[in-house]
Amino acid sequence: MKIRLFPTLRNYKKEYLLRDIFTGIIIAAVSIPIAMGYAEVSGLPAVYGLYGSVFPILLFAMLSTSPQFILGVDAAPAAIVGGALATLGIPAGSSQALQYVPMIALFAGLWLLLFYFLKAGKMVNFISTPVMGGFISGIALTIILMQIPKILGSGSGSGELLELLGDIGRACGNINWISVLLGSGALILIRLAKKFAPRFPMAIVMMAVGVAAAVLFHVNEYGVVLLSAVEPGMPGLFIPDIGSVDLTHAAGRGLMVAVVIMAETLLSENNFAFKNGYKVDDNREILACAAGNLAAAAVGCCPVNGSISRTSMSEQYGGKTQAVSLAAGVTMAAVLVSATGFIRFLPVPVLAAIVISALMNVVEAGLAKRLFKVSRKEFYIFIAACMGVLCLGTIYGVIIGIMLSFVAVIIKATNPPRSFLGMIPGRDGLYDLKKNHYAHAVENTVIYRFSESLFFANINIFQDDIENSIKEDTKCVIVDAGSVNSMDITAADHIEMLSESLKERGIRFYLTEHSSRINEEMRKLGIGHLIEEGMVRRTVLSALHDAGIEKPFPLENMENKEYERVWQLRAEEENSLEEFAWAFGDDTVGQVEKRVHHIMDHIQNMPDVERLAEEGVERKMPYWHNLGAIDEDEILRRIELHLDELPQNLSEQENRKRVLQLIEKRRRRIVEELQRENPEVLKKLKKSREKLDRRLEKQNPEAARRLHEWEDRIKGV
Structure with missing residues (x-):
């Protein structure tokens, strides 16, 4: 299979160049504090966030079909990896963490590569928006709670909600007020800039202010924690120590990270593509993410992901192509080679404030409000997924959210839209008897529309509705099954029993309007004899004709029987081979x-x-x-x-x-x-x-x- 490199740079326009380079430099500058913060969240030293912002970004740009999406060290994978370390009792920044984290990135890349060969891009269609939104929001809130002790002057929090609240409580008992002033002040200024000057790179300014506070006022002497010094130079090749890593755990966490990366990246990329009028190749994007994560593992970094915040910023500054990513990667490489000295002067609370601000944009508060207004069930799924991540960890949060999604689907399928139909004199078609005052049922006839596939969970509703609608004078039951796309063996057995029961009472029974595929299923399920016996007709009108009910159809509760004819279709057009x-x-x-x-x-x-x-x-x-x-x-x-x-x-x-x-x-x-x-x-x-x-x-x-x-x-x- 031939893979073309740099597809978004084909037919590149010269007028884009300066804007793309400028935007790339801005993205690199903003990524420095954010990537360093997320690296710490994942359990690595902060500098690894910079290492993960060079080769992974360049490889993604080489393969991606999205002209504007940007890869980077991001919230969701970092949180999953950090949570995995906490679960396994591996201290952040330890030598064991330095081995374990890049192995998760390696397995994530391999899983993504497998997804690419399996053409699994459409898998994201099975993850509902409430589940994904709740999951991402839960991760973001978890990381925010982890950062709060840093602002208070202590180390990072860890664990789930109760443990994190305990860490915050202990940090409150030993507050460093200068640290609080630096962190909360930076957070307030960044949020104000976000509201009133969204294009202004306030995070970079706050980083510079923090470095100035350390250099000029020596805030570290007052208990403010600074980042560790970083030796200049590009990262070396990571060589894993297989004996120090539980490969089963690493592969399992890598699978979860890969699914999250695929889902979040593809959903976000398609959202930007729809908004800006272009298309992306979902499967090719999986390959690009796989390459990015394999590159991250090669330099010892944590998994990387498509970044919504960086992509939004690129869009704000007018970036047009993946040349933005190339410029950002080259800029970050230049920083690593010659400008890492400032890192040892960066106050941890300022970095925590930058991370918290970025994550506040990730929390899907707007989606939660929308769901609360339009669909309480989906709102509760969102909250359950979010609280599942917060209280039980990322794995259980995903499981709870997906289980609730399936429950919601089953509940919806077990209570489908359904109605009894009649006719309005002088008009063609069938109308819901409850919603149309002038609609009348056909005499001695029940016409029932069922708008869901028939299976074990809803067939009793189908059967009860029909049984309860039958009167003493009912001679014919017609089911409009136009929305029935499938049936299982339980439904088939019940339909057979219903038809026999109606037949014994002298009532004719028909299934109509469905696709021919349902007829094939009926034959496979052993009720093909209903077709041979004429109980399956292509249309409601055909069933009426077969039952001997001719136009003009007699309608119930009509004072004047001399009414206009309805449905002026000839039998020649309707009943045919x-x-x-x-x-x-x-x-x-x-x-x-x-x-x-x-x-x-x-x-x-x-x-x-x-x-x-x-x-x-x-x-x-x-x-x-x-x-x-x-x-x-x-x-x-x-x-x-x-x-x-x-x-x-x-x-x-x-x-x-x-x-x-x-x-x-x-x-x-x-x-x-x-x-x-x-x-x-x-x-x-x-x-x-x-x-x-x-x-x-x-x-x-x-x-x-x-x-x-x-x-x-x-x-x-």
């Missing part, structure tokens, strides 16, 4: 022949033939009748093809000739009636006869040859 083909699929020809033989089995003498010629074949058709002219013509033609199979007294030469003449007389009458009443259908009939003869000659060439010989004799040729 096209419906037969819809019902029986590949077995259509076999089923038609079966009915032809049924008719022939009931022809014992010449009076039977004469009645057939006079009345037509409709009354002799088992179950499937109400044929249109074209359909009856085909049945008659097929009977002619089987003249040799008539009883012996009718197979004699003179009688056979008479039988053929009577059938042809009926076919001529069909033509005459159409010529008089419906010339358009007559044109279709002539074309249909030509196609039918060609088809019959292929299906049974010997019988067709004999039939033509008999026709020639009748004509005297």
